[in-house]
Amino acid sequence: MKADGVTVYTAIAGGQQATGALTALGDSLAERQSVPVTVREVVPFPDDEPKGTGLASAAVTAVLQFGIGTLDGNFWLTSLGTGLGMAALAVPFLGLESLCSAGPGSAPAPW
Numbered sequence: 529m530k531a532d533g534v535t536v537y538t539a540i541a542g543g544q545q546a547t548g549a550l551t552a553l554g555d556s557l558a559e560r561q562s563v564p565v566t567v568r569e570v571v572p573f574p575d576d577e578p579k580g581t582g583l584a585s586a587a588v589t590a591v592l593q594f595g596i597g598t599l600d601g602n603f604w605l606t607s608l609g610t611g612l613g614m615a616a617l618a619v620p621f622l623g624l625e626s627l628c629s630a631g632p633g634s635a636p637a638p639w
Contacts, residue, residue, distance in 0.1 A: 532563065533565060533566060534561070534563060535554075535568060536565065536566070536567045538550055538568070538569055538570065539569075540569060540572055551567055554567065589603065590607075
């Protein structure tokens with residue numbers, strides 16, 4: 529925090545919840561000090577995958593296979609299956625999001 533404002537450095541690829549919490553904390557600090565807040569994205573998702581589904585599917589598979597030991601077999605085939613399953617779940621929700629939202633930062637739908 530500087531006299532000219534608050535700068536928040538985030539890494540959305542590291543976790544959306546943590547990024548949201550840090551951004552809210554920066555907003556609160558800036559409001560209390562009556563200074564502007566600047567949010568800088570240090571580790572964004574790739575441009576061709578703004579929701580990070582591919583990264584999440586590999587991480588889920590790694591945790592389930594190597595961390596907990598509930599999955600067995602070829603890591604890459606299991607990761608592919610996990611990714612396809614996540615895509616099957618994500619696509620309808622992304623479609624609903626695009627229907628019900630006018631874009632990032634917009635007001636929620638009136639219904």
